[in-house]
Amino acid sequence: MGRTPCCDNKKDLKKGPWSPEEDELLLNYISKNHGHGSWRSLPKLAGLQRCGKSCRLRWINYLRPEIKRGPFNKDEEQLIIQLHGMLGNRWATIASQLPGRTDNEIKNLWNTHLRKRLIAMGIDPQTHELLASNCLNHNASASAATRHMAQWESARLEAEARLSRESSIFSHAPEKSESDHFLRLWNSNVGKSFRKLTSDKFACQSPISQASSSTKCGLLSAVTTEVGNNLTGSSTMAGNQNEDLAYRPFLINTEDVEYKPFQFNTEEEGHKLFQSNTEAGEFKICQSNTEDRMAGSVSSCSNDLENSSDTALQLLLDYPINDDMSFLENNADD
DNA sequence: AATGCACTCAACCGCACATCT
DNA sequence: CAGATGTGCGGTTGAGTGCAT
DSSP states (O other), X not given: OOOOOTTOOOTTOOOSSOOHHHHHHHHHHHHHTTSOOOTTTHHHHHTOSSOHHHHHHHIIIIIOTTOOOXXXXXXXXXXXXXXXXXXXXXXXXXXXXXXXXXXXXXXXXXXXXXXXXXHHTTBOTTTOOBOGGGTTOOSHHHHHHHXXXXXXXXXXXXXXXXXXXXXXXXXXXXXXXHHHHHHHHHHSHHHHHHHHHHHXXXXXXXXXXXTTTTOOXXXXXXXXHHHHTTOOSTTHHHHHOTTOGGGGGGOOOOTTOOEEEEOXXXXXXXXXXXXXXSTTOOEEEEEGGGHHHHHHOTHHHHTXXXXXXXXXXXXXXXXXXXXXXXXXXXXXXX
């Protein structure tokens, strides 16, 4: 509280763009000392007329050897949009998932390109919701936007479900930050599998195509409401979407459906995948140690304490997944 | 060629959190 | 335990650049 800014003594301190000489001084100091040490004392020791903060920024955003230069590729852009849908403006957290990219760079990319692209599609770049003006449009753009939203909602549901599961199982463990949860999920085998499913165009029907068929609908709002209390900020979507028909196709009800074990690589993380006997061949994921209980009927799994998170995960895995990022290309005219 | 405008991106600023004393 | 200090983060700014007129 009331702390003094680190660059309070502005006398003799240089500001603005860095010269090559200054870069060299900073690089030399850090390489000679095998690290930056205290940023506050660094400028003096390195012979720089800069504040420590400025040095740190220059190092992190520009001079670090692992910095990747050049334009972002499509994969990186997709990942940024996905992570932003889950994490919001946590640029540093997002940057941690993109080796060689800095938070500043990602923030700039978002503000100059991706944000505008989503707006052009009729998607609110903050909430990843459809903008009100777009809700009545039933054109191709709106459809792409809807698919986009569904993907992010699926990813977010997975995270929420696991968050809920973990917090109930490991309630004794020290609380990690929300973003840690998201990132651990994202990097877990489940997250990996999810991403793999999306990229491999797993043999499932599209939710869009299922919309007109005998899709079994449940209530997503029940799931999100239950776990929503664990979350803040970016969960606004869950609150008002349950009336949105666009989401209905992804909602299912597991009653009277048989599931059989399915070969899948989530088991290594203590999860097993089961495939339903329905036409759609829906999938359900359960912890391996509940497999015995699960083998006879899926209800034993869906009725236990992890009901909501499993259901959410199931929704995620039932969501078929056509890695539809085509909107990026369609709207990438800048 | 001159001017204005839009865009990009490096850098700054202030705040919040973590750690230290 | 409270205040001081160090660091990291996100929002914002403004210089530089390219393009259109």
